[in-house]
Amino acid sequence: xxxxxxxxxxxxxxxxxxxxxxxxxxxxxxxxxxxxxxxxxxxxxxxxxxxxxxxxxxxxxxxxxxxxxxxxxxxxxxxxxxxxxxxxxxxxxxxxxxxxxxxxxxxxxxxxxxxxxxxxxxxxxxxxxxxxxxxxxxxxxxxxxxxxxxxxxxxxxxxxxxxxxxxxxxxxxxxxxxxxxxxxxxxxxxxxxxxxxxxxxxxxxxxxxxxxxxxxxxxxxxxxxxxxxxxxxxxxxxxxxxxxxxxxxxxxxxxxxxxxxxxxxxxxxxxxxxxxxxxxxxxxxxxxxxxxxxxxxxxxxxxxxxxxxxxxxxxxxxxxxxx
Ligand SMILES: NC(=O)c1ccc[n+]([C@@H]2O[C@H](COP(=O)([O-])OP(=O)(O)OC[C@H]3O[C@@H](n4cnc5c(N)ncnc54)[C@H](OP(=O)(O)O)[C@@H]3O)[C@@H](O)[C@H]2O)c1
Numbered sequence: 214x215x216x217x218x219x220x221x222x223x224x225x226x227x228x229x230x231x232x233x234x235x236x237x238x239x240x241x242x243x244x245x246x247x248x249x250x251x252x253x254x255x256x257x258x259x260x261x262x263x264x265x266x267x268x269x270x271x272x273x274x275x276x277x278x279x280x281x282x283x284x285x286x287x288x289x290x291x292x293x294x295x296x297x298x299x300x301x302x303x304x305x306x307x308x309x310x311x312x313x314x315x316x317x318x319x320x321x322x323x324x325x326x327x328x329x330x331x332x333x334x335x336x337x338x339x340x341x342x343x344x345x346x347x348x349x350x351x352x353x354x355x356x357x358x359x360x361x362x363x364x365x366x367x368x369x370x371x372x373x374x375x376x377x378x379x380x381x382x383x384x385x386x387x388x389x390x391x392x393x394x395x396x397x398x399x400x401x402x403x404x405x406x407x408x409x410x411x412x413x414x415x416x417x418x419x420x421x422x423x424x425x426x427x428x429x430x431x432x433x434x435x436x437x438x439x440x441x442x443x444x445x446x447x448x449x450x451x452x453x454x455x456x457x458x459x460x461x462x463x464x465x466x467x468x469x470x471x472x473x474x475x476x477x478x479x480x481x482x483x484x485x486x487x488x489x490x491x492x493x494x495x496x497x498x499x500x501x502x503x504x505x506x507x508x509x510x511x512x513x514x515x516x517x518x519x520x521x522x523x524x525x526x527x528x529x530x531x532x533x534x535x536x
Contacts, residue, residue, distance in 0.1 A: 214233045214234070214235060215233070215234060215235075215236055215308060215309040215310045216231055216232065216233060216234070216308070216309050216513075216514075216536075217231075217232060217234045217236075217272045217307060217308030217309065217311075218230065218231060218232075218272060218273065218274075218307035218308070218513065218514075218516045219232050219234070219270045219271065219272050220261060220269070220270060220271060220273070221269055221270040222269065223261065223262055223263030223269075224261070224262070225262075226261070226516075226517035226518070226520040226521045226524075227517060228261065229261065229273075229307075229516050229517040229520065231514045234272070234308065236308065236310050236311055236312055237312060238283060238285070238312070239283050239284060239285035239312045240285050240286075240312075241285050241286045241287050242285060242286075242287045242288060242314060242315055242316065243284075243285040243288075243312050243313060243314055243315060244281045244283065244284045244285065244288060244291055244297075244312070244313065244315045244318065245281070245282050245283040245284075245310055245311070245312045246277070246279040246280065246281055246282065246297060246310060246311055246312075246313065246318075247279050247280050247281075247282045247309070247310050248277050248278070248279040248306070248308065248309060248310060248311070248536045249278055249279045249280065249327040249331075249536070250277065250278045250279070250327045250328045250330070250331035250332075250533050250534070250535060250536075251274055251276065251277045251278075251306045251307060251308075251331055251513060251533065251534040251535075251536065252274075252275075252276030252277060252306070252331040252332055252333075252334065252335055252336070252364075252531065252532075252533060252534075253274075253364075253511075253516075253519050253520075253523060253531075253532035253533065253534055254274075254275060254276055254335055254336070254364070255363075255364075255427075255450060255451075255452055255523065256275060256335075257273040257274055257275070257304075257307075257520070258520055258523065258524060259451065260273050260304060261273060261520065264451065264455065267303075267304060271304050272304055272305050272306075272307050272308050272311075273304045273306070273307050273516075274304055274305060274306025274307035274308070274534075275300060275301045275302070275303070275304060275305075275306055275335055276298075276299070276300050276301070276306055276331060276334050276335035276336070277298065277299060277301075277306040277311075277331055277334075278296070278297070278298040278299075278321065278327040278328075278330035278331040278334070279296075279297065279310075279327070280294060280295070280296055280297070281293055281294065281295045281297060281318075282310070284315070285315075288315050290315065291315050291318060291320075295320055296320065296321045296327070297318040297319065297320055297321060298318070298319055298321050298325075298327075298330035298331065298333075298334045299313070299317050299318050299319065299334055300317075300334045300335035300338050300339075300477065300481070301313060301317055301335075302317070302478040307513060307516055307534065308513075308536075309513070309536045316484050316487075317487070319334075319487070319488065319491040319495070321495070322495055322499045324498075324499035324500075325495060325498055325499055328507055328510070328533050328535075329498065329505040329507065331533050332364065332505045332506075332507050332530075332531030332532075332533050333368070333494070333498055333503075333505050333531070334491075335477070336364045336365045336368055336531060337368050337494040337498065337503070338477055338481060338487075338490050338491065338494060339365050339449070339477050340365060340368045340369045340372050340494075341372075341490045341493055341494050342475060342477055342480040342481070342490070343369060343425055343447060343449065343475075344369065344372050344373055344376065345490075345493065346480050346490075347445075347447055347473060347475055347480075348422075348423050348445055348447070350372075350373055350376045350378050350423070351376065351377070351378065352376070352377030352378065354376075354378040354379070354421075354422045354423065355378065355379040355381065355415075355416055355421045355422055356373055356378050356379070356380055356381070356421060356422060356423045356424075356425065357381045357382075357383070357412060357421045357423070357424045357425065357426075357436070357439050358370055358373065358380060358381070358382045358383070358398075358425045359382075359383045359404075359424075359425065359426050359427055359428045359432055359436070360383070360384070360385075360427050360428055360450075360452060361382030361383060361384055361389075361393045361396075361398060361401065362384045362385075362389035362392045362393050362529050362530070363427070363452075363528075363529075363530070364528075364530060364531040364532065365427060365450075366382070366393075366427070367392070367393070367396060367506050367530050367531070368503055368505075369425060370382055370393060370396045370397075370398050371396050371397075371502070371503045371504065372497070372503060374396065374397045374398070375497065375502050375503070379399050380397075380398045380399050380400075381398070381399065381400045381402065381412055381415060381421065382398040382400065382401045382402070383401075383402045383403065383404055383408055383432075384401065384402075384403055384404070385403065385404050385405075385526050386403055386404075386405060386526075387403055387405075389529060390403065392506075392529055392530070400415055404428075404431075404432070408435070409435050409438050409439055412439040413439070416441070419441050420439055420440050420441035420442075420444060421439055421440060421441065421444060422440075422441065422444055422445065423440075423444065423445045423446075423447060424436040424437075424439055424440060424444070424445075424446050424447065425447050425449065426446065426447065426448045426449070426450075427448075427449050427450030427451075427452055428450065428452050428453045429448065429450055429451040429452060429453050429454055429455055429456050430451070430453045430454035430455060430456055430457065431453035431454070432453070433448060433456045433459070434459075434463075436448075437463060437464070437467050437470060438467065440467060440468070440470050441468065442467075442468030442469060442470075443468060443469050443470070443471070444468070444470055444471070445470070445471045445472075445473070446464075446470055446471065446472045446473070447473055447475065448472070448473075448474050449474065449475055456474075459472075505530075505531060506529070506530030506531060507530060507531050507532070507533050508528055508529035508530035508531065508532065509522070509528055509529075509530075509532050509533075510532070510533045510534070510535055511532070511533075511534055511535070512534070512535055513534040513535060513536045515534075516534055519532055519534060
């Protein structure tokens with residue numbers, strides 16, 4: 214028997230319970246992983262509250278690292294003992310062990326330890342999607358990145374700087390500004406000030422090429438105001454709540470803007486797309502071009518406390534749960 218966090222009803226962090234589960238044996242093309250580290254993501258909160266649907270009872274968690282301890286039939290590329298990491302399109306990571314399809318795994322290079330991998334796989338692949346697939350960020354770009362001191366945000370700032378872009382970053386309050394300045398962001402604003410006016414002043418009224426907005430409801434309309442004509446709005450999260458319906462005319466009157474609402478799993482749907490994105494990410498991390506900031510760890514059993522602190526904006530960088 215192994216232990217896992219499960220919830221039987223949607224709700225606040227208190228619905229997360231530490232229970233005994235039987236994860237079973239891997240079926241064809243599946244493996245069983247013994248987790249050494251599990252990544253915490255805001256998506257886990259959406260799943261817990263019911264904003265994203267899941268069948269109950271369920272074990273949340275879509276990011277992890279560990280060692281393969283059993284393989285099912287038809288597995289050629291992985292073997293017992295391999296160190297692997299993953300970003301999964303469904304829950305199950307908040308567990309001492311899990312069974313999952315081998316095609317979602319990537320082998321971890323020795324330069325990347327398990328905690329870093331658990332902090333990096335889903336968040337870093339998300340950044341690869343944002344900066345390398347949705348829009349290929351260039352030196353001439355000015356990009357606006359919200360929640361820059363968060364898990365995804367810290368990786369995004371470093372990667373955008375590596376690509377040579379000018380980075381305007383926002384954080385919720387002054388307490389988190391220094392953490393983002395240390396990543397060489399060109400400007401670090403707080404959401405407490407008139408950040409739209411600041412963006413306009415920094416860009417000499419032109420606006421930015423791209424906004425990467427994971428905050429959602431609280432920042433969406435103002436983010437549109439920061440774009441230059443034909444700029445791109447990437448709304449990819451709901452940390453403050455989901456964005457309400459928006460009229461296409463709002464895009465037209467601000468200068469023929471583009472709007473997308475991406476999901477990572479559409480950008481890593483095939484094995485080759487996943488491996489290509491992971492190779493790029495893991496190479497940058499192994500060379501320390503991207504440094505993983507694990508701001509806090511919690512025992513996996515204390516996942517409820519980790520959720521509370523993530524939602525209360527008390528975390529910085531990535532958060533890792535330890536089985
Ligand atoms: N579309 C995709 O495929 C995809 C994939 C992965 C992640 N995401 C999204 O990316 C975002 C970042 O994910 P993450 O796991 O790295 O989390 P995170 O950014 O570390 O999340 C916490 C941060 O969100 C910010 N925030 C802003 N408004 C908030 C509010 N009202 N309540 C709580 N926090 C608020 C806070 O930063 P400040 O204190 O600085 O305000 C907080 O520290 C999430 O929105 C997530 O849904 C999307």
